[in-house]
Amino acid sequence: MNRFPSSLPIYDIAILGAGVAGLSAAQILSPFLKGVVIESEKQVGGIAWQLGCKATDRCLYCGVCYGIQLRRDLGDFSSFPFEFILGQQLVSMSERNENYHLSFKNGRSLIAHSILIATGIQPFDARQVPQYGYGSFPHVYTGIEVERNLNSEGIKAFHSYQKIAFIQCVGSRNFKEKRGYCSQVCCRYALRISEDLAFQYPHLQIDMYYMDLQLLGGKKELLAEISKNRVRLIRHMPYRVESSNGKPILVFEDDQKVTRVEYDAVILSIGMTPSPGTKKVANILRVNIDDAGFIKDYGDGTTSQENIFVCGTASGAKDIEKAISDGKRVAQQILSVHRKLQQVTS
Numbered sequence: 463m464n465r466f467p468s469s470l471p472i473y474d475i476a477i478l479g480a481g482v483a484g485l486s487a488a489q490i491l492s493p494f495l496k497g498v499v500i501e502s503e504k505q506v507g508g509i510a511w512q513l514g515c516k517a518t519d520r521c522l523y524c525g526v527c528y529g530i531q532l533r534r535d536l537g538d539f540s541s542f543p544f545e546f547i548l549g550q551q552l553v554s555m556s557e558r559n560e561n562y563h564l565s566f567k568n569g570r571s572l573i574a575h576s577i578l579i580a581t582g583i584q585p586f587d588a589r590q591v592p593q594y595g596y597g598s599f600p601h602v603y604t605g606i607e608v609e610r611n612l613n614s615e616g617i618k619a620f621h622s623y624q625k626i627a628f629i630q631c632v633g634s635r636n637f638k639e640k641r642g643y644c645s646q647v648c649c650r651y652a653l654r655i656s657e658d659l660a661f662q663y664p665h666l667q668i669d670m671y672y673m674d675l676q677l678l679g680g681k682k683e684l685l686a687e688i689s690k691n692r693v694r695l696i697r698h699m700p701y702r703v704e705s706s707n708g709k710p711i712l713v714f715e716d717d718q719k720v721t722r723v724e725y726d727a728v729i730l731s732i733g734m735t736p737s738p739g740t741k742k743v744a745n746i747l748r749v750n751i752d753d754a755g756f757i758k759d760y761g762d763g764t765t766s767q768e769n770i771f772v773c774g775t776a777s778g779a780k781d782i783e784k785a786i787s788d789g790k791r792v793a794q795q796i797l798s799v800h801r802k803l804q805q806v807t808s
C-alpha cells in the first residue's frame with residue numbers, strides 16, 4: 463500500500479485562499495476540524511479588504527462593512543485554531559488512500575483529507591480592452607482605482623473636473639472573449655461612486671454608458687434613487703476612447719455616423735475574472751472549470767473531484783455578502799461530509 467511519509471503534518475481540511483470566502487469558511491470549520499489556510503499573498507483578506515467605504519452623509523450599503531465585520535470577528539488571528547501559511551502557492555498534488563498530498567513552492571508538504579478552493583478573482587485588466595485607452599491616455603481610470611482611493615484623500619483630480627463618464631461592462635458580458643457573465647458588482651459600485659463623487663463635488667456632471675443595468679440584491683430603491691438624481695443613464699456603448707488635448711473623447715458609431723463626446727475623465731467599470739491562482743489550482747487539482755475559467759460548483763460547493771470543494775468567487779462573480787455566505791454554506795457541507803465519514807469509521 464502506498465503511504466505518505468509519516469513525518470508530514472496531517473489536516474482534515476486545507477483551505478486555499480484567505481479572502482473573505484476562505485476566512486469565513488475557516489471561521490465555521492475551526493471549532494470542529496484540524497485545518498490549515500494557505501494564502502499566496504503576505505496578507506489575508508483578498509480584494510474585499512482593499513475596497514473603500516462609499517458613505518457620504520449616509521451609508522450607501524456597499525457591502526464593504528461585511529468584510530470589516532469579519533475582520534473584527536477574526537481579530538489578530540493569534541488565538542485562531544487553524545494554522546496560516548502566508549506567501550505560499552500550491553505546486554503539486556498527489557492522491558493516495560483518500561487523502562491529498564499537497565506540495566508548496568517553498569518545498570513544504572502536507573496531507574489533507576479535504577481541500578477547499580477559495581482562490582477568488584482578480585479585477586479585470588482594462589489594458590485588455592485597448593480601445594478604451596486605459597494605461598495610454600490621461601484621465602482614464604478603472605473603478606477599482608477610484609474605489610481604493612475613496613477612503614484616503616479621495617481622487618483629488620476630480621475637484622477640477624466638470625464632466626465625467628462611466629463606461630459599464632468593461633471586461634464582462636463579452637461572449638466573444640468567453641466572458642459572457644455579469645460581474646454582479648460593477649453597476650452598483652459605479653452608482654455608489656457616482657453618489658460619493660457628486661456629494662464631494664456637487665458641480666460634477668456624471669454620465670453612465672451602459673448596455674444593461676443590474677441593480678441586484680437589497681437596497682434597490684437607494685440605487686434607483688441615485689441613478690435618477692445623480693447620473694445621466696445613457697443606453698449606448700462607446701466604440702472607443704480617443705484623447706485630444708489631454709481629454710478623453712468617447713466615440714460612438716451608428717449607421718455609419720460617428721459621434722464624439724468630450725469628457726474630463728472616464729471611469730471604466732471593470733468586472734471580475736478568475737484569479738491566476740484559481741486557474742493554476744484548478745489545473746493542479748484537476749477540477750472542472752467553466753468556459754470563463756471559474757471552477758464548476760456541482761451544488762453545495764462540491765467539484766468534479768471527491769472531497770475537493772469550492773467557495774466564494776472562485777466559482778463565479780459574487781459580492782462580498784454573497785462570498786461570505788457562500789464560504790459559510792460550503793463549510794457546513796464540508797462538516798456534514800466529515801461527520802458522515804466519522805460515523806462510518808467509528
Ligand SMILES: Cc1cc2nc3c(=O)[nH]c(=O)nc-3n(C[C@H](O)[C@H](O)[C@H](O)COP(=O)(O)OP(=O)(O)OC[C@H]3O[C@@H](n4cnc5c(N)ncnc54)[C@H](O)[C@@H]3O)c2cc1C
Binds near residue numbers: 583584733
Ligand atoms: C473592481 C471591483 C469592485 C468591487 N466592489 C465591490 C463592492 O463595492 N461591494 C461588494 O460587495 N463587492 C465588491 N467587489 C467584489 C468583492 O471584491 C468580492 O466579492 C470578494 O473579494 C470575494 O471574496 P473571495 O474570498 O471570494 O475572493 P478574493 O477576495 O479574490 O480572495 C481570494 C484570496 O485567495 C488568494 N489566492 C489566489 N490564488 C491563490 C493560490 N493559488 N493559493 C493561495 N491563495 C491564493 C488571493 O491572494 C486572495 O487573498 C468588487 C470586485 C471588484 C473586482
Ligand code: SF4
Binds near residue numbers: 514516521522
Ligand atoms: S458605505 Fe459601505 S463601507 Fe461605508 S458604512 Fe456603508 S456599507 Fe459600510
Ligand code: SF4
Binds near residue numbers: 634635647648731
Ligand atoms: S454588474 Fe452591470 S456593469 Fe457589471 S457586468 Fe453586470 S451589467 Fe455590466
